[in-house]
Amino acid sequence: xxxxxxxxxxxxxxxxxxxxxxxxxxxxxxxxxxxxxxxxxxxxxxxxxxxxxxxxxxxxxxxxxxxxxxxxxxxxxxxxxxxxxxxxxxxxxxxxxxxxxxxxxxxxxxxxxxxxx
Amino acid sequence: xxxxxxxxxxxxxxxxxxxxxxxxxxxxxxxxxxxxxxxxxxxxxxxxxxxxxxxxxxxxxxxxxxxxxxxxxxxxxxxxxxxxxxxxxxxxxxxxxxxxxxxxxxxxxxxx
Numbered sequence: 001x002x003x004x005x006x007x008x009x010x011x012x013x014x015x016x017x018x019x020x021x022x023x024x025x026x027x028x029x030x031x032x033x034x035x036x037x038x039x040x041x042x043x044x045x046x047x048x049x050x051x052x053x054x055x056x057x058x059x060x061x062x063x064x065x066x067x068x069x070x071x072x073x074x075x076x077x078x079x080x081x082x083x084x085x086x087x088x089x090x091x092x093x094x095x096x097x098x099x100x101x102x103x104x105x106x107x108x109x110x111x112x113x114x115x116x117x
Numbered sequence: 118x119x120x121x122x123x124x125x126x127x128x129x130x131x132x133x134x135x136x137x138x139x140x141x142x143x144x145x146x147x148x149x150x151x152x153x154x155x156x157x158x159x160x161x162x163x164x165x166x167x168x169x170x171x172x173x174x175x176x177x178x179x180x181x182x183x184x185x186x187x188x189x190x191x192x193x194x195x196x197x198x199x200x201x202x203x204x205x206x207x208x209x210x211x212x213x214x215x216x217x218x219x220x221x222x223x224x225x226x227x228x229x
Contacts, residue, residue: 004160042121043206043219056216090160105151106217108160 003027004109006091012115013081021076021112023091030096032074033106034066037088049074050096081116088113119144119211123220130197131228138192138223140207145185152181152192153206155222161206165192197227 003026013019025032034046048056049068063085065077074091088111094104120143130136140150149168153161165181167174167190173182180193190207204224208217 006160040221042221043208043217045216045218048216092161105163105166106161107163108153110158110160113158 004091004093004107006089006109006112008112009110010113010115012117013078014117015081015083017078017081019078021078021089021091021114023074023076023109025072025074025091025093025107025109027093027107029093029107030071031094031104032068032071033092033094034074034076035090035092037090037111039087043090047076078114081114083116086114086116119209119218121207121209121218121220123205123207123223125223126221127224127226129226129228132197132199134197134227135193135195136197136225138194138205138225140190140192140220142188142190142209142218144211145188147185147209149210150181150183150190151208151217152179152190153208155204155206157203164205194225197225199227199229202226 005024007022031050033048036044036046045058046060047066052068063080067075090111091109092106094106122141124139149166151166152164154164155161165174165176167181167183178195183190202225204222206219206222208219211218
């Protein structure tokens with residue numbers, strides 16, 4: 001069992017809905033990540049937060065809005081999504097997301113399976 | 118742009134067989150390479166991390182090798198068991214920091 005939890009585990013929403021995904025890590029880490037995993041495609045990094053500050057936005061559409069109120073919690077707010085946004089959304093954490101030769105292993109949560117109708 | 122490829126995409130073997138999973142990457146300027154395991158409906162579990170200065174890393178029945186110059190890594194699983202059935206992913210850091218670029222994975226099924 002990992003120290004990273006995600007809720008809800010499954011979510012079905014219409015294109016006009018607003019919903020939020022939650023991630024919590026109990027590992028004392030300072031960096032948190034959102035990834036998207038679509039069928040038949042590699043995991044795609046979406047956002048990186050380091051010490052509560054966003055350090056990476058991988059050209060993610062504005063209908064995805066991340067929030068990191070503290071180093072232990074990460075949210076992904078969803079608004080007016082499209083059917084192609086249906087995917088498994090994974091959260092991860094690590095000690096830090098420093099530049100250079102970081103060797104910190106990322107610990108992943110179980111993911112939220114999102115279906116957009 | 119770093120691209121990571123894994124071959125084969127799927128593999129089915131009988132229990133007890135030794136097997137090799139392959140990972141290749143286009144930009145050899147990497148600091149490390151990681152192998153992860155993903156069970157259906159679950160997140161990823163880190164299996165092995167090989168530093169760029171290392172040639173291999175071992176954990177139990179798993180052995181990962183790294184050849185930076187050729188842009189390749191292999192994951193060797195000895196004496197496979199049904200519990201090894203999962204998707205195996207390799208990943209390399211990209212662009213500094215701890216951003217990872219993942220391969221598409223190899224889906225392994227070990228049959229009784």
